[in-house]
Amino acid sequence: MKNFSVVLNAVLVAAVAVLFVLFFTNNNKSAKSEEVATESTAQKGDVVYIQIDSLINKYDMFNDLRSELESKATKIQNDLNKKSRAFENDAKNFEEKLNKGLLTRSQAETMQASLMQRQQELQNYTQQKQMEMAEEETVMINTVMDAIKTYVKEYNKSHQFALILTTSATTQVVMEGNPALDITKDILTGLNEEYIKTRNK
Numbered sequence: 001m002k003n004f005s006v007v008l009n010a011v012l013v014a015a016v017a018v019l020f021v022l023f024f025t026n027n028n029k030s031a032k033s034e035e036v037a038t039e040s041t042a043q044k045g046d047v048v049y050i051q052i053d054s055l056i057n058k059y060d061m062f063n064d065l066r067s068e069l070e071s072k073a074t075k076i077q078n079d080l081n082k083k084s085r086a087f088e089n090d091a092k093n094f095e096e097k098l099n100k101g102l103l104t105r106s107q108a109e110t111m112q113a114s115l116m117q118r119q120q121e122l123q124n125y126t127q128q129k130q131m132e133m134a135e136e137e138t139v140m141i142n143t144v145m146d147a148i149k150t151y152v153k154e155y156n157k158s159h160q161f162a163l164i165l166t167t168s169a170t171t172q173v174v175m176e177g178n179p180a181l182d183i184t185k186d187i188l189t190g191l192n193e194e195y196i197k198t199r200n201k
Helices: 004-031 052-057 060-099 105-159 184-200
Strands: 047-051 163-167
Touching: 047 052, 047 184, 052 060, 052 105, 052 184, 060 105, 060 184, 105 184
Parallel strands: 047 163
Antiparallel strands: none
């Protein structure tokens, strides 16, 4: 009986932690590459590269979508906290009545069963919200990456680079590169201009 609030607290704290780790660790990874390079002087046929962390972190579409997702995550956290507090209060009231001998065995069993059901429902709700937010994050990332790939493909039709590589804080495809071959700023400028046009519509 006395373990209700302890177990629920552990589950909800872990759930909220996982929920926020999903969204905010990406921010920390992308923040490692803060600077976007100067404009490229790469020529047709060159092998060029994009600093993908910097690009995504400064891409307006990503920042807009991330803000929406963070807002949803905050609402879910607040909702979970509210449900958790209500459950804790009811569990405490139950324990106090039980300890004072204010409940018959039948009443205690009924209330205990009800609390256990609510605990399970809260755990299920938390897991459901975790999965929903993870799915939304995946869709967000796929949307952003699709927009980048589509733009880069179109961009390269006129620039005709031999190869376009990416580098990031976690994946160093380019260990060292000539800054003149870094097309990150060109791509970022074009992406943001294109996104602003569609966003304003």
